[in-house]
Amino acid sequence: MPKIVDHDERRLALADAVLALIAREGISAVTTRAVAEESGWSTGVLNHYFGSRHELLLAALRRAGDIQGDRYRTILDEEGTGPIEKLRNITASILPLDERRLAMTRVFLFFYAEGAAEETARGEIAAFLSRWRGVVRESVVAAQREGTVSADLDADAVTVALVALTDGLALQAILDPVVMEAISAEDAAARCVDAAVRRTTEEAGAVGR
Amino acid sequence: MPKIVDHDERRLALADAVLALIAREGISAVTTRAVAEESGWSTGVLNHYFGSRHELLLAALRRAGDIQGDRYRTILDEEGTGPIEKLRNITASILPLDERRLAMTRVFLFFYAEGAAEETARGEIAAFLSRWRGVVRESVVAAQREGTVSADLDADAVTVALVALTDGLALQAILDPVVMEAISAEDAAARCVDAAVRRTTEEAGAVGR
Numbered sequence: 397m398p399k400i401v402d403h404d405e406r407r408l409a410l411a412d413a414v415l416a417l418i419a420r421e422g423i424s425a426v427t428t429r430a431v432a433e434e435s436g437w438s439t440g441v442l443n444h445y446f447g448s449r450h451e452l453l454l455a456a457l458r459r460a461g462d463i464q465g466d467r468y469r470t471i472l473d474e475e476g477t478g479p480i481e482k483l484r485n486i487t488a489s490i491l492p493l494d495e496r497r498l499a500m501t502r503v504f505l506f507f508y509a510e511g512a513a514e515e516t517a518r519g520e521i522a523a524f525l526s527r528w529r530g531v532v533r534e535s536v537v538a539a540q541r542e543g544t545v546s547a548d549l550d551a552d553a554v555t556v557a558l559v560a561l562t563d564g565l566a567l568q569a570i571l572d573p574v575v576m577e578a579i580s581a582e583d584a585a586a587r588c589v590d591a592a593v594r595r596t597t598e599e600a601g602a603v604g605r
Numbered sequence: 606m607p608k609i610v611d612h613d614e615r616r617l618a619l620a621d622a623v624l625a626l627i628a629r630e631g632i633s634a635v636t637t638r639a640v641a642e643e644s645g646w647s648t649g650v651l652n653h654y655f656g657s658r659h660e661l662l663l664a665a666l667r668r669a670g671d672i673q674g675d676r677y678r679t680i681l682d683e684e685g686t687g688p689i690e691k692l693r694n695i696t697a698s699i700l701p702l703d704e705r706r707l708a709m710t711r712v713f714l715f716f717y718a719e720g721a722a723e724e725t726a727r728g729e730i731a732a733f734l735s736r737w738r739g740v741v742r743e744s745v746v747a748a749q750r751e752g753t754v755s756a757d758l759d760a761d762a763v764t765v766a767l768v769a770l771t772d773g774l775a776l777q778a779i780l781d782p783v784v785m786e787a788i789s790a791e792d793a794a795a796r797c798v799d800a801a802v803r804r805t806t807e808e809a810g811a812v813g814r
Contacts, residue, residue, distance in 0.1 A: 424722040509718035511780045513633040522781045556787045564773025571720045572731045578765045
């Protein structure tokens with residue numbers, strides 16, 4: 397019987413190896429040789445799946461986006477958490493405070509810069525932002541429906557603001573220790589949400605923060 | 606008499622040529638040859654001042670930072686505008702809605718990605734963010750003093766949030782038409798400020814928005 401190779405699984409394992417490398421050492425550490433070492437596969441196998449360093453990074457970007465998409469789904473589906481708490485969890489899932497999120501922020505920053513010049517990368521980034529806004533908007537509208545966010549606020553504007561604020565904090569945090577310290581505060585995600593929905597601390601307290 | 610060459614002025618003119626190129630065609634258009642054409646100087650002269658494409662881009666980054674620093678100074682020194690209006694003007698001065706700001710956002714995004722791997726770029730970015738936070742904080746504290754921003758808010762936290770929100774919007778706008786449309790709204794800068802200081806539309810109206 398011929399050996400059965402699950403190519404999709406192998407691609408995923410290789411993309412995960414790239415993300416592990418990025419988390420530990422940064423984008424510049426990603427070379428075919430280093431990924432081979434990280435994954436335990438030969439550079440020959442790697443070259444079979446990914447023709448260049450750029451393709452390896454693109455696979456890592458898509459993998460990071462998929463993992464984040466699963467994260468969103470889990471957060472939205474969680475029972476017993478209200479929409480404000482979901483918004484906080486969505487926000488916290490982006491801030492680069494562990495290896496997964498650090499690798500994600502780094503690979504996205506790399507492709508943000510690529511995307512300024514290159515349409516494939518730009519499209520990937522725009523699709524990722526659109527999905528992120530989708531889950532945020534769903535929770536903002538739910539919060540407006542239950543009355544914890546003012547119905548006077550424009551849900552689209554709140555969504556764009558919360559996503560941009562979170563993204564700005566994440567990107568700046570990997571470059572600036574002041575911002576990294578700010579997002580390391582226990583209530584950092586709650587503060588982002590409160591700012592986006594224009595809640596003061598007292599209002600937040602009143603609705604059960 | 607020997608010919609007097611103002612080297613600083615020539616460096617500035619070359620950096621401006623790089624920024625003009627970036628605004629019109631993006632970072633990838635920056636080559637020694639293209640900058641020579643844009644500036645009217647020979648590639649020989651260019652190579653005398655800047656040893657590589659990377660040095661040309663770094664000069665453009667510093668030039669963009671200096672121009673933005675002058676902009677901040679002008680906004681802070683303007684008489685007859687209150688601190689909330691200054692916060693709006695500082696915010697608006699970053700959003701990439703004309704050639705100057707578009708070039709600035711592009712060159713900063715390029716160096717954000719560089720800065721994730723390289724200490725010189727990281728230091729430049731951190732210094733830029735620190736200066737930006739400095740002018741924002743000054744206006745936040747002034748607004749708290751005059752009572753248009755709640756004294757209960759932490760000025761540092763408001764500052765970090767407003768800078769991250771504005772930066773996130775600027776970076777996303779050059780990749781995502783949805784965000785570009787959002788920041789093109791007439792009240793985009795005012796909305797950013799209101800979110801950071803947790804003002805609702807009604808409160809903003811009440812203090813003379």
